[in-house]
Amino acid sequence: MNLTQSIDKKQTRKEPFPISILSLTVGAFAIGMTEFVIMGLLPNVASDLDVSISTAGQLITMYALGVAIGAPILTILTQRIPQKKLLCLLMILFIIGNGISVLAPNYTILMIARMITALTHGTFFGVGAVIASNLVQPNKRAGAVSIMMAGLTIANIIGVPLGTFIGQHMGWRASFGAIAIMGVIALIGILIFIPQLKQEKPVSLAEQITALAQPKLLLFLLIGALGNASLFTVFTYITPLLEQVTGFAEHSVTWILVLFGCGVTVGNIVGGKLADWKLMPSILGLYFAICIILTIFTFTIYNPITAVVTIFLWGVASFAVMPGLQVRIMSLAQSAPALASTASHSAGNLGNAAGAFIGGWVITHLAITSLPWVGALLVGLGLIIGAAAYIAERKKTVKPQVH
Missing domain, CATH: 1.20.1250.20 (MFS general substrate transporter like domains)
Known part of the structure; x- marks a missing residue:
């Protein structure tokens, strides 16, 4: 019964x-x-x-x-x-x-x-x-x-x-x-x-902080922050980039941003399905895709058609990774999932602020055209950290079967 x-x-x-x-x-x-x-x-x-x-x-x-x-x-x-x-x-x-x-x-x-x-x-x-x-x-x-x-x-x-x-x-x-x-x-x-919903047994403050202070969890918060920093390094300055480099008129930029937003929505839904299918491979695969797209954007930015196509694909990939990261972070802190989930938004917002700052520095010291490849470097760093963590995790799960 x-x-x-x-x-x-x-x-x-x-x-x-x-x-x-x-x-x-x-x-x-x-x-x-x-x-x-x-x-x-x-x-x-x-x-x-x-x-x-x-x-x-x-x-x-x-x-x-x-x-x-x-x-x-x-x-x-x-x-x-x-x-x-x-x-x-x-x-x-x-x-x-x-x-x-x-x-x-x-x-x-x-x-x-x-x-x-x-x-x-x-x-x-x-x-x-x-x-x-x-x-x-x-x-x-x-x-x-x-x-x-x-x-x-x-x-x-x-x-x-x-x-x-x-x-x-x-x-x-x-x-x-x-x-x-x-x-x-x-x-x-x-x-x-x-x-x-049935209320979970309250977890003490010490237990919550312990759950949040796990090296693996902090690593994924860093990976998420690097992804957001990459996004905002370029996106904060997308209007001057499209106007000064690609040659779009001001009124056209609005529609390009709407198209980017459509890509974001598509990515968000597709990313959720991918993460439910294979969590870590989808996160790493999407970070790799963002890295490639931003590298390509360094060259496609000079042509209106290729620039718009790249921006749409960038929107899809950038936001497809977010549901998977959120679930991964929550699963790493099972005793405090709400705090871990909230911390991922905090890390993301710090990434946003860092990205806007880095983008400003790039424009001042390098050139506005350098923004896409600097964004690619940031997400590439997140990819390397994520891949290293995944490989280490796989080795740990394989080891007991060997003995």
Whole structure:
């Protein structure tokens, strides 16, 4: 009887998979929108709050730091809260943060509002990834995580241009108002569709830190950060690269970025399926593909057609690797998967910041045309570390059979 009940339970748990995970996708979409929409609204925010563009740019930097530093701390502090309740609390905090952004009378208040929303970012994705992977059978975990993460990628294609359009026509505050409404929709979806999951026995702070401090786990956090650094070394400066080197007009770049975003979404879904098929070989294979694509981009950047094709393929490969990495990191810290998942977002955001810095250094000291091959070197370094870890792991599992 117990066996039948457990099989029935598994089936019922699997049944709500699409709709319940879609409510996480909506939350991911809203969070992605709030992170990136500010890039298109910087001039509007700067002139309205009477600050320089570079000062307004700090709203992006501080958000990334808020995710990187605040998210693991918040995950540790909230580990005793049931996962569904925690997701609801995070969305409420997200709605409040964006609500404050709408009403912010000055730059300081807007910065505080951005920091509040940044705190929700990493923890939402960390807990969301654990919930998504628990709602499906083990062989579908990466696919489930990729569906949730698709919200972040769709935010880049639809959300950011839409938010920028709203901001330019109705004022930047209206953009944050629209994001707050998206947060309310996500909250309702989580309340209705996410089932109450059995709460795991709370893990002590020492155990969580021990789980996170494993050399192998830290190695994969580094590999993820190197991948993001490679992406942002080139992507941060993709507009001047396409305008100055390839010769595209400013209005054409928007459509190229939409195409990149389509590649990102395709990659995210394909990557989830590949990781469910063969986890480590797919991660290493995709890092190798990114390395090759960026090396080729060094030469294809001079021709409009080849540049666009390369950018699309780069988008596919760059984001195809992410669901697999997320699942790999969670599986390495079984006693603290939410913290590990959150830490991977922190490492990713540090990679983003490092990539933007490295890209700026390359433009100043080398040339803007050097960006793709420097990006290839960074992802190549991640590939070498990953391959070495995989070979060492394979040797360990083969050894007992020899004796």
